[in-house]
Amino acid sequence: MRDRRAPADAGFTLIEVIVSLVLLGIVATAALYFFIEGTRTTSHLQRSQNAVAVANEAMERAYAVNPVASLGTTSSALAAGRRQADVEAAWNRLEAAGAEGLDDTYPIWDPSLSLTNSNNAAVPIEDEYTHSGQKYLATTLVGVCYRKGDVLAPDQPCTTLPSVASVLPEDSTPAGMIRLLRVITVVTWAPTAGECTSGVCTYQLSGLIDRSSDLTWNQVVDPIAVEDFADALHGETIAIPVLDNDVIGPVTSNPVLLMTYPAAGQGTVSVASNGVVTYRAPATGSGIYPFTYRIKDRAGRQSDPATVRVSVKPLAANDSYQVRSGVGTTLNLLANDNGTPASIQISSAPTSGTVAVSGLTVTYTPSVPTGTDSFMYTYTDASGQVSEPARVTILIDSLNTQDHTIVMNARSSTADVWTSLTETLLTGVDDRSRVGITITGPRPAAGSLRVDGVPYTQTTAAGTSNRGANVEFSPMLNVVGEYTFRYVVSREGGATSDPKTVTLRVVPVARPDVFPVRNHNQTTGFAVGLNDAPSVYTTASAVTVRTSPPVPADCGTFPTQARLAQGEIQVVLPTIPQGGAQRNCSFTYYLEGSGALSQLRSETVTVTYSFRRP
Secondary structure, eight states, X not given: OOOOOOOTTOOOOHHHHHHHHHHHHHHHHHHHHHHHHHHHHHHHHHHHHHHHHHHHHHHHXXXXXXXXXXXXXXXXXXXXXXXXXXXXXXXXHHHHTTOTTSTTOEEOOOOOTTOSOSTTOSSOSEEEEEETTEEEEEEEEEEEEEEESSOXXXXXXXXXXXXXXXOOOGGGOOTTEEEEEEEEEEEEEOOSSSOSTTSSEEEEEEEEEEOSOOOOOOSXXXXXXXXEEEEEOTTOEEXXXXXXXXXXXOOSSOOEEEEEOOOTTSOXXXXXXXXXXXXXXXXXXXXXXXXXEEEBOTTOOBOOOEEEEEEEOXXXXXEEEEEOTTSOEEEOGXXXXXXXXXXXXXXXXXXXXXXXXXXXXXXXXXXXXXXXXXXXXXXXXXXXXXXXXXXXEEEEOSOOXXXXXXXXXXXXXXXXXXXXXXXXXXXXXXXXXXXXXXXXXXXXXXXXXXXXXXXXXXXXXXXXXXXXXXXXXXXXXXXXXXXXXXXXXXXXXXXXXXXXXXXEEEEOBOOXXXXXXXXXXXXEEEOGGGGSBSSSOSTTTTXXXXXXXXXXXXXXXXXXXXOGGGTOEEEEEOOOOTTOOOEEEEEEEEEEEOGGGTTOBOOOEEEEEXXXXX
8 A cells, every 4th residue: 555645854845835825914904994994993983972962061051041041023033143244154154064953943133233243142153172193173053943732742743834025923823833043053073084985074963942931840739828916106107917827829020919908097008028027007096997908929829818907906095085074074084185086985883973974975973072082994995905094183172264356346545444354364263262273474465464453564485473352454555366375273272273264266346337417429439447446447457458349439439448557448529510409328347357367257247328419
């Protein structure tokens, strides 16, 4: 058998070696190609991921701006600082590059005409970023689109309106449509090895922004307003926190709505922005004064009305009275009280007399001739509130002096005309034994006052006269006026009355006149003042002549009076025709105090006169 094994030193032939080397080269080249291609793909993927991050960052800058705020009638705060020319240039560039969504969107910009560039835009139109040595350009466009409001599908389109070339004012949004903002960010970067066929790599990110308010949730189904009560003093202003006991959810503004107000004379109310009610009580009166309010939450739900009742308490003040012994005296206890009384109650009875109450009238009758007494009372107002007790102090004496007004005639004689005032000053003093009169304070401003014949000349409040039995007064010559002085009555070894005021009213006196026959057709004067007081009508006498009614037409006319200072009233006598008879005429006049003294008037008297043709 033949051995076919090769010899021990046998190897590859030259051809085999060459073929092997060629095969190894092909494998190595393929491996290198796949390595380079994989590296390039990984680099492109990394740059694409960076572009996504850039787009997200640009979109976040847009989302950070409050979309609710508006610019003008058509634009949004997202477009603040974006000049129209810059927006249109970027819009056209991306539209030419094939960016999606631009045809379905109206571009918006800042309507301000003062912009010269877009460098300070709230959301930059263009912004450059660098990641891993690669530069990226992010272009962000903001526009408006519309979609139907009655379609709830999440993928419904948001487009432009048919036959509408530009964005509408916000308040002109068509019925049934919702206006949305569309933000489009396009990121571009340069390719490194032709991985993008168009010569530039792009990544686009779009989003819609709904400017409608978010839904709000309120755990309270309906607000509940609860009644409130408060107390106030007369004329006091108080704050009433009506919300403290109410139940209400979130609110957006003052939730308190006043429904009714206090009636006239029962105070006033107002509401502050924090819902606190301010109530100002009336200066007078008392009672429980209501008003009503509702509360409203953020969702617009309103509570039922609640009532606020403010109690203004009745106030009773202490009183002091001087009464005559032996007779009942009506006491006006309520005169200095503040409230709306309905009834009076005696809470503590007097010890030296009796008190009778009839309605709101209180009568006190002393049971001793002199001394002091007191009692306590309260009153209830119309709302049922009761005042705190007040004390009434009584001085019992027969020296029951009082204020007086004494009227006397003016004086035209040169000699004093004395009038005794004593009887009037002692009116009400039944027991006049051992009593005397003392003048206190300043004397009357005009005229003469004397006590037991001694003139009283004091001019100060501290002045006093000697105690006397008779007081007299004489008016000043030819002057009318109103004067006062004060006096007290005292009992020797006993009590002294309260000071009282005497008002002296010196009034003018007019007396009728009859004059002899005068000739016709002349201005003639009638000296009516000769028997009047004052006898002249001047500023010094403080008196004015009033003629009323006018002279009958056939008896003459009153001209401008030029001789009143001489006490004359002039009449223009008419002409009596030839053969005419004598005319007998008259007119009336009265005297009146000047200015503030016009209440001082004389009686109206008649002046009778005749005139004839000579």
